[in-house]
Every structure is written in C-alpha cells, then in structure tokens.
Amino acid sequence: MRKYLYIYKATLIENLSYIANILLGFINFFIMIFVFVNLWQYIYSDSSQIINGYTMEQMIWYVLTTEVLWYGSKNKVLLQEISNDIKTGNIAYNINKPYNYVFYILSKHLGEITIKLILYIIVGILIGLCFIGPIQNFNFINVPFILLTLILGVLINSILRIIISTISFWIEDSTPFHWVYDKMILILGTLFPIEMFPDFLKPIIKCTPIFVVTYGPAKLLIDFSMQNFTQIIIAQLIYLVVSILIVAFLFSKGVKKLNVNGG
Amino acid sequence: MKIIEVKNLNKKFKIKEKEKGIKGSIKSIFKPEYKTINAVDDISFSVEEGEILAFIGPNGAGKSTTIKMLTGILYPTSGDMMVNGINPSKERKKLAYTIGTVFGQKEQLWTHLTPYDNFKFFGAIYDIPNKEIETRIEELKTTFELDEFINTPVRNLSLGQRIRCEIVASLIHKPKILFLDEPTIGLDPVVKENIRKLIKQMNKELGTTIFLTSHDIGDIEKLCKRVIIINKGKILMDDTMNNLKYHYLNKKIIEVKLKEKVDLQDEEGISILKAKGNNLKVEIDITKKDMADVIKLLDVDKIIDINISNIPLEDIITSIYKDAKALSI
Numbered sequence: 001m002r003k004y005l006y007i008y009k010a011t012l013i014e015n016l017s018y019i020a021n022i023l024l025g026f027i028n029f030f031i032m033i034f035v036f037v038n039l040w041q042y043i044y045s046d047s048s049q050i051i052n053g054y055t056m057e058q059m060i061w062y063v064l065t066t067e068v069l070w071y072g073s074k075n076k077v078l079l080q081e082i083s084n085d086i087k088t089g090n091i092a093y094n095i096n097k098p099y100n101y102v103f104y105i106l107s108k109h110l111g112e113i114t115i116k117l118i119l120y121i122i123v124g125i126l127i128g129l130c131f132i133g134p135i136q137n138f139n140f141i142n143v144p145f146i147l148l149t150l151i152l153g154v155l156i157n158s159i160l161r162i163i164i165s166t167i168s169f170w171i172e173d174s175t176p177f178h179w180v181y182d183k184m185i186l187i188l189g190t191l192f193p194i195e196m197f198p199d200f201l202k203p204i205i206k207c208t209p210i211f212v213v214t215y216g217p218a219k220l221l222i223d224f225s226m227q228n229f230t231q232i233i234i235a236q237l238i239y240l241v242v243s244i245l246i247v248a249f250l251f252s253k254g255v256k257k258l259n260v261n262g263g
Numbered sequence: 264m265k266i267i268e269v270k271n272l273n274k275k276f277k278i279k280e281k282e283k284g285i286k287g288s289i290k291s292i293f294k295p296e297y298k299t300i301n302a303v304d305d306i307s308f309s310v311e312e313g314e315i316l317a318f319i320g321p322n323g324a325g326k327s328t329t330i331k332m333l334t335g336i337l338y339p340t341s342g343d344m345m346v347n348g349i350n351p352s353k354e355r356k357k358l359a360y361t362i363g364t365v366f367g368q369k370e371q372l373w374t375h376l377t378p379y380d381n382f383k384f385f386g387a388i389y390d391i392p393n394k395e396i397e398t399r400i401e402e403l404k405t406t407f408e409l410d411e412f413i414n415t416p417v418r419n420l421s422l423g424q425r426i427r428c429e430i431v432a433s434l435i436h437k438p439k440i441l442f443l444d445e446p447t448i449g450l451d452p453v454v455k456e457n458i459r460k461l462i463k464q465m466n467k468e469l470g471t472t473i474f475l476t477s478h479d480i481g482d483i484e485k486l487c488k489r490v491i492i493i494n495k496g497k498i499l500m501d502d503t504m505n506n507l508k509y510h511y512l513n514k515k516i517i518e519v520k521l522k523e524k525v526d527l528q529d530e531e532g533i534s535i536l537k538a539k540g541n542n543l544k545v546e547i548d549i550t551k552k553d554m555a556d557v558i559k560l561l562d563v564d565k566i567i568d569i570n571i572s573n574i575p576l577e578d579i580i581t582s583i584y585k586d587a588k589a590l591s592i
C-alpha cells in the first residue's frame with residue numbers, strides 16, 4: 001500500500017506546480033455552465049415550475065455537479081499514457097517491478113486529479129451559491145455519504161477508462177472507444193438527470209455507468225434520501241468489483257500478447 | 264551454485280511484412296503476411312553465483328531479447344529458465360525483488376522527480392522500511408558520487424549522471440543479480456572507468472552476480488572473467504576470458520621502423536599487414552615461426568624501433584563476429 005501512496009503523493013506534489021494550467025482549463029467549464037444555466041432558465045419559464053420532480057435550482061445544481069465531476073477528473077494519464085505504454089511496450093518495464101500496473105496507474109491518476117477536482121468543487125460551489133443560491137433542504141449531515149459516492153464514482157470512472165485503454169493490447173488505437181464513452185457520459189450523463197428520459201429508457205440508463213459515475217453523487221447532493229443512497233452505493237460496489245475483475249482479466253490476457261520494442 | 268540456468272531458450276518474433284506502395288499497404292490490411300525471426304535460437308547456458316559475465320554479440324544478435332526474457336519483461340516462445348530459483352515468466356514480481364535491471368537506452372527513473380525522490384520511490388516499491396532507505400541512499404550517494412545532483416530533477420541531468428542514478432536505483436533493494444544492458448553507452452572514458460570500478464566493487468563486496476552486455480571492449484576486458492558470444496540468436500562461444508585470449512596469444516603483431524627497406528614476403532607464419540616506406544607491420548603466428556627467425560629476417564642492425572604486441576581483444580572479437588569458423592583454431 002505504501003508504494004501506491006508514495007506514487008500518489010509524488011504525483012500530487014508535482015501537480016502543485018501546474019495550478020496555472022488547471023485554472024486555464026476553467027474557461028471551458030465556465031462557458032459550459034453559462035450555456036446550461038441560460039438553457040434551463042429558458043426552459044423553466046417560471047422559476048417555481050417543477051419538471052419531472054426537479055425545481056430549476058435543483059436542475060442547475062445537478063448540471064453543475066456533474067460538470068464538476070466531468071471536468072475535474074479528466075486526465076491524460078488514463079486517456080493516453082496507458083495506450084502509449086502498451087503500444088511502445090513500455091508497460092513491460094513496469095510489469096517487472098513489484099507493483100501492480102493497474103494500481104500504479106490509478107494512484108498516479110488520482111494524484112493528478114486530486115488538486116484539480118478540489119479546485120473544481122470549490123469553484124462549483126461558489127458559482128452555485130452566487131448564481132442559483134443554496135440547495136433547498138440541504139443537510140450537512142449528509143456530506144460524508146455524498147462524498148463517499150463521489151469518490152467511488154471517480155474511482156469507477158477511472159477503472160472504466162483503464163478497461164477501455166487496455167483495448168490497445170489488441171487494436172492499435174483506443175481513442176475512438178474513449179470518444180464513445182466520453183460522449184455517452186457527457187450527453188446522457190451530465191446534461192440532465194435520468195428522470196428526464198422516456199420511461200422505457202430509464203431502466204437501461206440505470207444500468208449504465210452514468211448512474212454510478214455522475215447521476216449518483218449529483219442526485220444525492222440535490223435530493224438526499226437514505227433509500228437513494230443505498231441504491232446508489234450498492235450499484236457502485238457492484239460496478240467496482242466487476243470492473244476490477246474485468247481489468248485484471250484483460251491485463252493478464254493482454255500482457256501475454258505484449259511485444260516489447262527492440263533495443 | 265548456479266544462479267541462472269537457461270535451457271533451450273527460444274524467442275520468435277512475428278513481424279508483419281509490407282510490400283512497397285499503397286497497393287502493398289492495402290494488401291497488408293486484408294491479407295497480412297508475416298515473417299518469423301528467431302531472435303533467440305535455442306540457447307543454453309548457466310551462470311555461477313558471484314560471476315561477472317559478458318554477454319556479447321553484434322547488433323541484433325539477441326542480447327537484449329535474452330535479458331528481457333531473463334528479467335520477466337518478455338515471455339519466451341519455448342524453453343526453460345531459472346533465475347535465482349525463480350521462473351521469470353511465472354513469478355516476475357517475486358523475481359523483481361531479487362534482481363536489478365539497467366537498460367542504457369531506456370529510462371526507468373521518473374524524469375520529473377529528483378534522483379532522491381526516485382530512490383525513495385524505488386525503496387517504497389521494494390517494501391524497504393523508510394529508515395533503511397535513507398541509510399541505503401546515503402551509502403550509494405557516496406559510492407556513486409551523486410552529491411552534486413541528487414536534488415536535481417532527472418530530466419535535467421547529463422547522460423552520465425542519469426546512468427549513475429539508474430544504476431543506483433537498480434541497487435536500492437540489494438539485488439543478488441544485476442542485469443546491465445549496455446550501461447556505458449554514450450559515456451565519456453572517465454565516467455566509464457568509474458562505473459566499471461563501481462560494478463567491480465559491488466561484485467567483490469556484496470557478491471552480486473553481474474550479467475552484462477556491451478559493445479565496449481573495455482567494459483568486457485576490465486570486468487569480465489567469462490564471455491558468451493551470441494550471434495543471430497545462437498551461442499557461438501562460451502568460454503573464460505583467459506581462454507579466449509589464449510587462443511590468440513600465439514599471434515603477435517610486430518611493428519618496426521627500419522633504416523632502409525627490407526624485402527620481407529608473406530610466408531608460412533608471417534603475414535604482412537602493412538608496408539609503407541621503411542615501416543612494417545607484420546602478424547606472426549609463433550606456433551609456426553619463431554620470433555628470433557622473424558627478427559633475423561628483418562636484419563637486427565637495421566632496426567630503429569620495434570614494438571611487439573598481442574592482438575587487441577577488439578580485433579579478436581571482431582574476427583569472431585565476422586567469422587564463426589575462426590573459433591575452430
């Protein structure tokens with residue numbers, strides 16, 4: 001465990017020097033939020049209206065939360081580094097060290113995004129408080145539960161990304177698959193809650209990663225209930241276990257296929 | 264005790280062949296053609312604990328491929344290996360605790376971290392308690408003279424400095440075997456000499472077994488007691504350094520400067536390598552011709568200067584590379 005903590009710590013400290021870059025990345029985020037606040041304000045012709053059980057404030061907080069998660073946890077380690085390591089055979093040099101490559105990459109990724117995510121959360125809360133006002137019925141007692149699902153959501157998202165990247169063992173380029181996953185989460189998972197989908201789609205969406213990665217934490221933030229929490233956390237644990245099993249399986253298969261460059 | 268044992272080890276690479284031009288590219292998508300390379304072709308050898316072994320051969324001979332298999336980086340196509348009692352393709356994590364690897368052409372350090380942080384990181388990877396890492400780093404820092412740059416990010420180091428750090432990183436966990444793949448590539452003579460000294464010292468003091476590949480004859484001559492020569496994936500020779508030289512010791516090179524031209528011809532045991540003005544360079548096979556006879560032929564009275572030397576190791580090895588038959592002397 002200590003080795004992974006060390007990787008995490010080292011990456012985190014290194015990233016402290018890139019805070020300026022992170023701040024630059026906020027521009028995209030602000031534009032996105034601006035568009036959606038306006039869009040929802042337009043759709044909710046009058047602010048006391050309720051659509052599919054959501055008030056306008058809840059709806060905007062929902063989008064804000066999912067966008068924070070989305071922008072705050074995006075990182076090149078999972079998108080490029082794994083594929084590159086596989087394509088160049090670099091991964092073999094990691095595999096013959098006494099650590100697990102998946103945990104290694106995960107620690108590195110988490111180290112990369114921690115500061116970014118925290119900054120995004122702070123900025124997200126500030127934007128929310130300034131432009132929409134506090135969430136109704138928000139209870140601070142729920143914060144630990146919400147945080148737990150949030151962390152699990154980020155973790156599951158990371159592992160799913162790793163799974164997608166392992167495709168590089170078999171097909172040169174995993175970018176198109178990341179693209180599909182990106183668009184799925186971005187369009188179906190961040191813009192509006194699951195309740196907005198037609199009834200026949202809802203059960204399907206609930207089985208997709210959207211439910212555990214973005215919807216779960218955001219829903220709990222704007223409308224906490226113990227029942228929701230249990231449902232989400234169980235789904236997350238199932239996702240976590242299954243995705244770890246899949247990643248372990250794919251890696252053990254892929255490594256045998258590995259071709260290390262000459263030299 | 265045998266610390267490395269290799270039996271009938273093979274590694275085949277399948278390479279996609281592509282014909283020229285667009286037509287070739289399209290064809291290779293639909294009907295790819297493969298060529299098989301026997302990078303390592305049925306080799307067997309063993310290494311004793313505490314030995315320093317040179318594993319040499321021309322470019323593309325299969326040296327790196329062999330090291331990669333022995334260190335668990337590549338799976339062999341077939342054959343058996345045991346490294347420190349562990350099968351590298353089955354238990355590479357376990358193996359990793361007992362071996363160190365340095366690839367001269369491959370960075371293993373994190374380039375954005377300082378050497379110090381890298382060593383701490385490697386220490387953590389190998390589950391060494393924090394206190395022990397500190398003392399170990401302190402030790403190695405002095406031996407390898409890292410003081411000047413131990414707190415400079417690796418990406419800002421010179422090649423020689425980086426290689427020294429690479430070696431230190433591979434030694435943090437006191438490995439029993441150290442695999443060095445061209446560790447002195449691109450280094451200046453002083454640094455080379457330093458690194459050789461350190462390797463030798465480590466071997467002496469800790470009994471670390473050293474498995475070395477290099478194109479630098481100096482590395483081999485100064486470090487190794489035993490040489491394995493490999494070419495095209497096959498072992499050409501596996502012998503002690505002394506034997507290797509001994510086979511060639513009965514060949515001498517004479518370089519003379521004479522007062523006036525002497526007429527010397529190629530004959531049994533004598534071959535003229537160079538004749539220019541009053542200078543001569545001759546190779547003598549002393550099993551066939553006595554040195555005294557040759558000097559008489561040259562006419563002692565006319566000699567201004569004379570230099571008799573053994574054939575340099577470099578030439579010996581070159582001739583082995585060029586001509587596998589040279590071994591059957």
Ligand SMILES: Nc1ncnc2c1ncn2[C@@H]1O[C@H](COP(=O)(O)OP(=O)(O)OP(=O)(O)O)[C@@H](O)[C@H]1O
Pocket residue numbers: 259260261262263276277278300301302320321322323324325326327328329
């Ligand atoms: N990943 C790979 N895919 C296909 N062929 C490879 C691969 N790695 C090595 N080879 C081939 O295997 C052979 C042996 O390569 P290797 O790297 O072991 O040579 P080497 O003895 O280390 O040579 P050098 O002195 O140039 O480093 C070469 O013909 C090389 O082209």
Ligand SMILES: [Mg+2]
Pocket residue numbers: 263326327328444
């Ligand atoms: Mg090589």
